[in-house]
Amino acid sequence: MNFTATNTVIIQGITEPLGACYAPLMQAYGTTVVAGISSGNGGRSLAGIPVFDMVEQALSSVGAIDTSVIFSPPYAALDAALEAIAAGVRTIILVSQGVPPLDMVHLIRKAEATETLIVGPNSPGIIVPHQLLLGIHPPELYKPGSVGILSRNGTLTYEVAWSLSQAGIGQSIAVSIGDDAIVGSTLPQWLQMLDEDDQTDAIVLVGEIGGDSEELAAHYIAEAIDKPVIAYIAGRSAPRGRRMGHAGAIIESQATDFGPDIGTAESKITALKRAGVPVAERPSEIPEIVRKLLKHPLKKVS
């Protein structure tokens, strides 16, 4: 992992309301924001950040770009990401929600072919406390340390970070892969990166019901992760109702390859426990478990 303050970062969609709000905050946090991109607004500047019409113009003006944080409207996000990839950017944070899933399928194929890391969409992005903000995490809730937070959501991630910070446990990084149906990177991908990251001693996995991300993560933890992992799953009390059209029965059980129970909190918690991962009952329990594990790391049996 190479998420440090030396990363050169551009902000695509910098003139969108969300982009215009967070660009100065990212910069103030120490992130090296070298350019903003907004078609039709080239030549202006925003909070001292020069704005270009296209990524490739920024490239020739500011040199190589490591990362793009995209605040573009959802239907423009795919094009923005492809433009960044064409300009050689290999890490892309998609903050915007509402990107059509088939646009994401297209982008994921392109990302695989070009070895590009995509985070999001519908994601607050990445924060490396006191170093780097790639997205919209509220910096005040984080403090530097050695716990990596990995999640699928936004404000619940902040909640967990805050409870760690209050307990004096700092974070090496926090990343949310995003809360849309199709996202650019997976929990296993990130587990591997955090496992290899020298700054991270333990991983807090913040999951929620729906999909099978946590089940896949549990499987991957059992197979390949050496560092201690602590999990929390939101949605234990959620009503089980599922939309059932006349195709429902077949599609629900077959298309997504879920058994009847996969996607529920029970399924996820069971899978995680089976993988040797302690699962916190409530957010406030997390710091305690982390502290215990960091003092006496469980030796994984493989």
Added chain:
Amino acid sequence: MNFTATNTVIIQGITEPLGACYAPLMQAYGTTVVAGISSGNGGRSLAGIPVFDMVEQALSSVGAIDTSVIFSPPYAALDAALEAIAAGVRTIILVSQGVPPLDMVHLIRKAEATETLIVGPNSPGIIVPHQLLLGIHPPELYKPGSVGILSRNGTLTYEVAWSLSQAGIGQSIAVSIGDDAIVGSTLPQWLQMLDEDDQTDAIVLVGEIGGDSEELAAHYIAEAIDKPVIAYIAGRSAPRGRRMGHAGAIIESQATDFGPDIGTAESKITALKRAGVPVAERPSEIPEIVRKLLKHPLKKVS
């Protein structure tokens, strides 16, 4: 180059009239035709060649496949080629004419990404005399030897081969890149392959008016080819008339990046002569020039 009788070859579109006619001829010439592909005809056989519905079925039945020769109808050719690429085939001969150009653009992008060699469309394919027939060259007109024939056309290629054979000059290989507007491989690509081919001592380039293939080839020969090259260009006496709509002037000169004269016989012959390539006035002159060059190869000055 690895065009030998040990190549395993499939024929896609084997039940099309053209495919059904040439499949047995290819096999009779010694080509290792391991399977034919024709959707809806799986389980049958044609001239002893087992027919499968899909390439991947053949794969599991006959093992790895080096080459596919495609006789599929023009609108099915792209899918056939993509199917072959997905099954790991990395050399594809497209015989059929009439493949829509944008299908070829799609296929070329895919071929570049997968390092697949595409010959054609609208091409008689490749013949290695007395070893291998990948397409529809008439074997009777060829004899083994050390001259490589590289062309864009069909019957004129046979004519040149026949005049060489009659003069006692055999051929190492003959390949036509095809006569459609957009083809899968270029003259420079093949010049390089023939330059590196141990079996080839000299190259006969059979060109014709239209496009800028020969100009590009001439440029490439001057830059990178060490073996002697002899050229012949058909169409010196062709009327110069070009279709001129009201967009004509702009498109003709700009879109294709041609100067006003590029594409004519004069332009091609001038470019070739400037590259040190002797240009035969008529097909019957070719054997004589080849014989001279093979006896006293010109040393290229680079």
Added chain:
Amino acid sequence: MDLLEYQAKELFRDAGIPVPAYQRIDRPADLKSLTIPYPIAIKSQVYMGGRGRLGGVRMASNTIDAIAAAHTIFNLPIMGELPKVLLAEAKFEIDQELYLAVVLNRSIRRPVLLGSAQGGIDVQTAIAQMQQVVVDQEFSPFYARRLVLKMGLSGDLLNAVTDVIERMYRLFLNKDLDLVEINPLAVNTAGEVMALDGKVSANDAALGRHPALAALDMRSGQGATLKESRPPGAAWLPDVLSTVDPDGQIGVLANGAGLTMATMDLVCQAGGKPLNCLNIGGETRSDALPEDLCERLEQGLELLSRNKQIKVILVNIVSGTLPCSRVTQAIAKFLQRPVSIVRSVNSPHDEVRLSRVKPFPSLVVRLVGVQLQEAELSLAKTPAIFVEDLDQAITQTLSLVRKREP
């Protein structure tokens, strides 16, 4: 967004997928001017499943029977849903029934093709024989062929079904669908195929770029287009409140789905009964500003406080950039609001007069963010109870509910 069968068939027909001759029936009298030959099937157009079993499909061989059948079906609710429209459809002789679908698989993040050689009404048999092909690269018809071969078809039928799947996939791609399903794809003895029933679900996030598709929404009038046509940055809320426990007395309001669920879990774990949980939305809308949270918060409080059963509202806001004092200002503003006429969110066309009956629900407010002390101060003048710790907020909420129990 789900489509009704006749809408799906219109898309199928435009995509070149064979469908029987059909006619949309808005009232029984429409059958007098039927242009398709008898016998016909008359089918209830509802979103719910199971209509065949429940009498929502009837055959008719003349106009009199057809009109009678239509009257019956128009008045027959399917799982509580009455049809607004029927479909009259020519009969097709069936030799074999196949199941076909194209659907997005969020786990492998690719579209998949599904097919079963045993389609039709018996879902279990269809599932038992279900085959799947993942479209891992750009689609080409060979993916469809791969599925049809796995289904065990051969010869001319292989090519005919491959062609249908190819068209289903193009439709799926061109219209940003979540699902295209044909069940059954009927095959007659001549080997001709026909899509007898079908289901199409459009992706809600993509509807804004398919206005023609969005206009097909029969459930909510203007429906999804309404949402898209809101001015950028305007506040928005989910259309439907999720009901957790019908006997509950607690309303939970939080920002973000994960946080809302976590808060709800804590209430339940402590023995509380949430009636409604409301997620007022996260912070990743490109056209929204952090300040918009305030408006959504006021709307959410309005919505929850409308239900007299709710005794206590627990507000849990983890604010990103917006100072907590701004959040509490919004709460204070809400608490000073006069009673007003608003549109119900559940049925946006009915006007509901709010009578803010006593006892107005108690408000427990838990916030995370900057300017927390200012926030606490600004709430001091209101009846709302400010708590900093989440677990304590839960305890406080439950004790308030107990206090207010009759």
Added chain:
Amino acid sequence: MDLLEYQAKELFRDAGIPVPAYQRIDRPADLKSLTIPYPIAIKSQVYMGGRGRLGGVRMASNTIDAIAAAHTIFNLPIMGELPKVLLAEAKFEIDQELYLAVVLNRSIRRPVLLGSAQGGIDVQTAIAQMQQVVVDQEFSPFYARRLVLKMGLSGDLLNAVTDVIERMYRLFLNKDLDLVEINPLAVNTAGEVMALDGKVSANDAALGRHPALAALDMRSGQGATLKESRPPGAAWLPDVLSTVDPDGQIGVLANGAGLTMATMDLVCQAGGKPLNCLNIGGETRSDALPEDLCERLEQGLELLSRNKQIKVILVNIVSGTLPCSRVTQAIAKFLQRPVSIVRSVNSPHDEVRLSRVKPFPSLVVRLVGVQLQEAELSLAKTPAIFVEDLDQAITQTLSLVRKREP
């Protein structure tokens, strides 16, 4: 296949590219029921260029003037071409004129986007400022943006023109076009853009999968669709004979474009004058058999021998698989044919009675392939002259022409 302007504009409109309000005018009286407001432009709908310079575009500000202008234009040939249809179009105020095109570049084997900030009637200025962007990977709008920036546009106009190019590209891709051109794309002082004139060329090879597009062929009635609807394997010939030298007395017939050109070159190099050269087609049609060559050969001979100016026909066939004896059988068969009524290839709707006047053209036949001796034998009974060597065949042809000169 080229489209007329009004056909191109229909495609533009469907693709969401802004075009002025327009109406197709089939006869001057149509202008009485005009639905667009005056002033209007009335434009000759011809395939040839230069109509503006030649009076094929006129302005009119009322019905009387419009009808008069239409009468004039209907009777005004543009480079020899009379319009069958006119276009009446609303006026658009022009502040700036841009040139835009999407075209396939056969050299780099990719579509390219072309744009010039100086569009309009002055082609040289447009060319001088022409910018180009190669679409090397799958298209995405950023390619269009790249072009517009190179053209020097900025601000809102950048986005408006990018949007037009994106739509042009989707049209190009969806309809398998060779060319989509807008010239000018007019910009008014409010920054609105409008495609005032446009050109679309459809790719002939792909027309078979775009029946709606193929139906737009105004030049040849059924046109390209006719070719596609021929039964598989049926013989086919190019629709138009290429005329080389209008004073020539030689007809050249060969199989394959390269071989035909090479044969023609040899005739010319030897001082001969070919009137017509006919390529009866190569061997790479998937639906054709080698035997089909015979039928095409007979048709070709029929076609060439119809022209009384041709004294000698030189046949040069390099046969792939088909034995030469089969080729000579076809020639022999042709030579024994009775005079027949055939359709002219150049104007397929006129029936032409062939009177095979003496002297019937001499036939020099040169063949390459197997069974050459049998072939020579079978021709021995006919007036055709068989030659094995190509150079000798040329000599023979020229000496025959000289012999038959008056």
